[in-house]
Amino acid sequence: MSEYKRPTSEAEFESNFAQKKPLMNPTEAYFESSRCLYCYDAPCIQACPTGIDIPLFIKQIHTGNLTGSARTIFESNWLGNACGKICPTGVLCEGACVYNHQDVPPIQIGRLQNYATNHAMKKNINLFSPGEDNGRKVAIIGSGPAGIACACELRTMGYAVDIYEAKEKPTGLTLYGIAAYKITNEEVLDELEYLKNQLNLNFICNHPIQTEADIAKLEANYDAIFLGVGIGPTASLGMEGEDLPHVVGAVEFIEDVRMKHHEMTVPKKVVVIGGGNTAMDAASQSARLGAETVTLAYRRGKESMGAYGFEYKLAISAGVDSLFNAQPVSIHSNGVRFIKTQATNGKLEYISGSEFDVEADLVIKATGQAKHGSFLNKINNLNLDNKNRIIINDSFQCTNPKYFAGGDAVNGGAEVVNAAYDGKMAAIGIDKFINNTIVQ
Amino acid sequence: MPDLSINFAGIKSPNPFWLASAPPTNSGYQVMKAFDAGWGGAVWKTLGVPIINVSSRYGSVNYRDTRMAGFNNIELITDRPLVDNLKEIEEVKKYFPDHAVIASLMVETKEQWHQIIKDVENAGADGIELNFGCPHGMCERGMGSAVGQEPAVLKTIVEWVMEVAQIPVITKLTPNISHIVDPGLAAVQGGTDALSLINTIKSIVGIDLDTYAPYPVVDGKGTNGGYCGPAVKPIALEMLKNLAQHPDIKSTPISGIGGIETWRDVVEFILLGASSVQVCTAVMHYGFGIVREMQSGLEEFMREKGYNNIYDFLGKALPNVTEWKHLNLKHKVVAEIDKDKCVGCDLCYIACDDGAHQAIRIPTENGNRIPEIIEENCVGCNLCSLVCPVENCISMVQKDDGSKHLTWAEETDAGNIPTTFNDDRAGGKHHFVPTVQDALKHRK
Ligand SMILES: Cc1cc2nc3c(=O)[nH]c(=O)nc-3n(C[C@H](O)[C@H](O)[C@H](O)COP(=O)(O)OP(=O)(O)OC[C@H]3O[C@@H](n4cnc5c(N)ncnc54)[C@H](O)[C@@H]3O)c2cc1C
Ligand SMILES: Cc1cc2nc3c(=O)[nH]c(=O)nc-3n(C[C@H](O)[C@H](O)[C@H](O)COP(=O)(O)O)c2cc1C
Ligand code: SF4
Ligand code: SF4
Ligand code: SF4
Numbered sequence: 038m039s040e041y042k043r044p045t046s047e048a049e050f051e052s053n054f055a056q057k058k059p060l061m062n063p064t065e066a067y068f069e070s071s072r073c074l075y076c077y078d079a080p081c082i083q084a085c086p087t088g089i090d091i092p093l094f095i096k097q098i099h100t101g102n103l104t105g106s107a108r109t110i111f112e113s114n115w116l117g118n119a120c121g122k123i124c125p126t127g128v129l130c131e132g133a134c135v136y137n138h139q140d141v142p143p144i145q146i147g148r149l150q151n152y153a154t155n156h157a158m159k160k161n162i163n164l165f166s167p168g169e170d171n172g173r174k175v176a177i178i179g180s181g182p183a184g185i186a187c188a189c190e191l192r193t194m195g196y197a198v199d200i201y202e203a204k205e206k207p208t209g210l211t212l213y214g215i216a217a218y219k220i221t222n223e224e225v226l227d228e229l230e231y232l233k234n235q236l237n238l239n240f241i242c243n244h245p246i247q248t249e250a251d252i253a254k255l256e257a258n259y260d261a262i263f264l265g266v267g268i269g270p271t272a273s274l275g276m277e278g279e280d281l282p283h284v285v286g287a288v289e290f291i292e293d294v295r296m297k298h299h300e301m302t303v304p305k306k307v308v309v310i311g312g313g314n315t316a317m318d319a320a321s322q323s324a325r326l327g328a329e330t331v332t333l334a335y336r337r338g339k340e341s342m343g344a345y346g347f348e349y350k351l352a353i354s355a356g357v358d359s360l361f362n363a364q365p366v367s368i369h370s371n372g373v374r375f376i377k378t379q380a381t382n383g384k385l386e387y388i389s390g391s392e393f394d395v396e397a398d399l400v401i402k403a404t405g406q407a408k409h410g411s412f413l414n415k416i417n418n419l420n421l422d423n424k425n426r427i428i429i430n431d432s433f434q435c436t437n438p439k440y441f442a443g444g445d446a447v448n449g450g451a452e453v454v455n456a457a458y459d460g461k462m463a464a465i466g467i468d469k470f471i472n473n474t475i476v477q
Numbered sequence: 478m479p480d481l482s483i484n485f486a487g488i489k490s491p492n493p494f495w496l497a498s499a500p501p502t503n504s505g506y507q508v509m510k511a512f513d514a515g516w517g518g519a520v521w522k523t524l525g526v527p528i529i530n531v532s533s534r535y536g537s538v539n540y541r542d543t544r545m546a547g548f549n550n551i552e553l554i555t556d557r558p559l560v561d562n563l564k565e566i567e568e569v570k571k572y573f574p575d576h577a578v579i580a581s582l583m584v585e586t587k588e589q590w591h592q593i594i595k596d597v598e599n600a601g602a603d604g605i606e607l608n609f610g611c612p613h614g615m616c617e618r619g620m621g622s623a624v625g626q627e628p629a630v631l632k633t634i635v636e637w638v639m640e641v642a643q644i645p646v647i648t649k650l651t652p653n654i655s656h657i658v659d660p661g662l663a664a665v666q667g668g669t670d671a672l673s674l675i676n677t678i679k680s681i682v683g684i685d686l687d688t689y690a691p692y693p694v695v696d697g698k699g700t701n702g703g704y705c706g707p708a709v710k711p712i713a714l715e716m717l718k719n720l721a722q723h724p725d726i727k728s729t730p731i732s733g734i735g736g737i738e739t740w741r742d743v744v745e746f747i748l749l750g751a752s753s754v755q756v757c758t759a760v761m762h763y764g765f766g767i768v769r770e771m772q773s774g775l776e777e778f779m780r781e782k783g784y785n786n787i788y789d790f791l792g793k794a795l796p797n798v799t800e801w802k803h804l805n806l807k808h809k810v811v812a813e814i815d816k817d818k819c820v821g822c823d824l825c826y827i828a829c830d831d832g833a834h835q836a837i838r839i840p841t842e843n844g845n846r847i848p849e850i851i852e853e854n855c856v857g858c859n860l861c862s863l864v865c866p867v868e869n870c871i872s873m874v875q876k877d878d879g880s881k882h883l884t885w886a887e888e889t890d891a892g893n894i895p896t897t898f899n900d901d902r903a904g905g906k907h908h909f910v911p912t913v914q915d916a917l918k919h920r921k
């Protein structure tokens with residue numbers, strides 16, 4: 038049974054989707070920062086994909102140098118504010134904190150990080166400025182964290198950058214995909230505004246790059262192109278009943294939650310199919326929107342789920358029920374038909390005659406996202422691997438040398454912090470590439 | 478970008494952050510690593526007469542979960558051969574010609590002083606620091622603090638040094654003395670180019686309750702050590718101020734030492750007149766990397782205040798450090814509690830009731846633990862705001878309108894001083910105190 042009443046106002050929505058990592062107050066920040074041991078070559082730094090100097094920024098918080106702290110963070114990670122709130126810190130920095138070995142709670146690095154960046158954003162403190170114009174132009178396709186990080190880094194080096202975005206608003210899945218209880222729309226857009234004001238980022242929204250002609254135009258007008266297109270909509274399962282009106286993809290469902298808030302309604306009975314983090318997010322959010330029953334159905338056992346343990350626990354604590362070893366067979370107007378499974382030596386087998394039905398007014402498929410293969414194949418000599426991920430070298434350069442790529446489009450779907458790192462590194466790769474071209 | 482570079486009595490350094498003469502400057506390896514990490518200068522571990530060290534050597538005061546809030550050592554000067562140190566000084570200067578390498582020295586006779594000065598100058602040192610500070614071991618042999626505590630002897634040695642020194646000379650003072658100005662003045666009269674302080678303070682950090690010996694325990698016995706680390710900063714700041722304000726000393730550059738760990742400490746030392754700072758304990762605790770926090774904080778502070786270089790705010794707090802008799806007796810502050818922030822620990826209440834002026838009450842209705850200030854009883858002592866565990870919860874609010882100014886000195890000059898307590902001009906006369914019997918109302 039779900040724990041939540043259907044939210045009918047923005048205030049009720051905010052209460053159901055209360056932030057998991059709320060902003061610290063000064064006392065909290067003071068005490069928490071005082072606990073950091075300032076480890077040498079700290080394991081938390083090694084566990085952060087963007088390598089933020091964590092003990093340094095924590096000490097800066099403790100000594101009241103919040104501006105310096107924010108600088109330390111943003112210098113390594115352009116999405117430093119969002120990451121503090123949405124990174125799965127338990128498996129990253131906080132998971133590596135040495136306190137874990139003493140059975141003492143690890144330092145709340147994410148929240149401290151957010152405390153410092155929030156200060157800089159709220160006070161609108163300028164930490165960066167565009168580099169001197171070097172006369173070179175770079176096009177960025179996709180304004181997700183990868184695209185934004187690449188753009189910011191390039192701007193500090195003096196490049197002119199245009200960011201083409203298919204959607205109405207920039208920031209990619211940070212705005213449209215992350216669970217609403219991890220970060221608010223406002224906070225995502227505030228960080229964007231903060232960076233935009235300092236670096237004059239030029240976003241061209243509602244402008245998908247689709248055709249060969251679009252591509253040719255970019256190639257003619259820019260010295261390099263960065264692909265930060267992420268991954269696409271929820272993939273098709275090829276299952277009977279999949280096209281019924283009460284079946285939606287998880288990514289699309291979550292986008293609706295993020296955009297509509299309390300104006301979004303869910304029916305009484307929801308079934309979520311999948312065992313990854315996206316499935317957990319979709320289930321949690323269904324429950325918080327007031328669904329009476331939310332059933333999370335996964336075709337293998339609990340131990341095989343791709344989701345992080347803490348995401349699963351969060352869903353369960355929101356009142357989600359779980360169903361393991363249940364493979365969906367077909368979807369009907371009033372529910373989903375499953376067949377029981379068992380794994381023998383890792384191989385999934387169906388138990389014949391074990392079919393059963395679960396009632397559902399809404400079925401959410403969290404079974405993976407399609408890649409942008411058909412679009413990417415329109416670019417000459419751009420090689421993809423067998424999972425349609427863009428192949429890059431150590432400089433984040435694609436097989437077509439004019440192109441660079443990073444983020445979900447390359448790793449197949451990871452975290453915002455990985456995309457932020459990739460974008461920054463790709464910018465450095467682009468700079469090297471363009472400088473070498475000039476020399477030749 | 479603010480300019481952090483300094484010219485300290487002729488010693489140039491890219492920034493004011495120096496390592497104090499101590500284990501972190503024991504070898505060329507360490508000094509090179511430190512310069513690479515961002516330190517601007519290093520005072521080499523004191524070179525001098527041959528010594529033998531004991532084991533163990535360090536003790537510490539851990540305050541709650543804070544380790545090494547105070548640190549204590551019974552270590553002597555360097556135990557590495559002079560030639561090795563000289564060779565390494567030369568090598569470091571080759572890699573880092575623009576950084577400051579200062580040789581700390583401690584020997585006995587005039588001839589020894591003259592010889593060792595020549596040696597370190599030949600090695601390429603940028604300056605010399607005379608160690609008149611060690612309060613253990615070396616003083617028993619007539620060196621270190623034994624010199625620093627005898628201004629006349631100190632002056633003579635400084636004169637010997639100045640006879641031959643070609644590079645700037647810093648005299649490092651011991652705090653184990655009642656009037657720091659005496660040795661400070663003696664050093665200036667002896668001709669020193671600069672001063673530094675403090676060296677360590679005589680201390681016993683604790684007793685082992687099983688062996689009945691002081692820490693650090695050396696085979697069942699111990700000795701007094703030298704105390705340093707965050708705990709000693711207030712003492713260092715006060716001594717620094719005494720030198721920096723003295724008319725005959727204030728034009729002599731001073732390097733501030735003692736308990737420096739963060740950028741705030743650095744700024745405080747500069748505000749009280751130190752144009753370079755030296756750090757030992759914080760580096761022994763966290764390594765050379767802490768200089769980044771210091772540098773970032775100092776730069777951010779300078780940007781915020783609009784300072785272009787260190788000299789823009791050097792000594793800026795000195796005019797505001799005055800004698801008690803010049804403080805405004807008409808200034809009145811009263812504690813104010815932010816009820817929304819208060820967590821109801823009632824530490825402020827018990828601190829005030831048992832330890833100060835009975836100016837806080839706790840409401841009697843059940844369950845309400847939020848205390849109230851009794852304004853007419855509050856003397857504005859600050860105690861409650863110091864014990865309150867919540868940031869910015871108790872603030873001290875000014876109650877006078879700032880128009881009146883009256884000091885003890887002015888009252889003395891005007892012959893307006895109360896001589897008995899039964900005088901309306903005396904303080905404390907109308908001070909509220911509960912009755913003696915009220916004490917027993919608290920019995921449970
Ligand atoms: C449901 C869900 C929950 C998640 N939760 C978390 C979380 O809690 N924490 C976390 O760190 N990460 C989370 N992630 C992952 C994270 O959102 C992604 O890893 C990250 O956003 C990837 O960044 P990106 O820039 O590579 O791609 P995206 O964020 O996907 O951005 C790509 C952008 O490119 C645009 N685009 C695509 N094609 C074109 C085109 N042809 N022309 C123009 N524009 C185009 C898209 O509209 C989009 O704006 C989650 C992901 C999902 C799906
Ligand atoms: C272990 C140890 C050894 C020291 N050795 C010397 C020394 O050889 N010469 C000297 O001038 N000061 C020596 N000092 C004193 C320091 O240089 C410095 O004056 C003192 O520690 C105060 O600074 P701090 O609070 O940053 O540690 C030593 C201090 C410590 C802790
Ligand atoms: S970016 Fe993410 S992983 Fe890195 S320190 Fe911040 S919260 Fe941790
Ligand atoms: S591992 Fe933990 S204690 Fe150590 S530096 Fe990182 S946050 Fe601080
Ligand atoms: S010490 Fe601070 S938090 Fe505690 S009761 Fe007093 S005002 Fe409240």
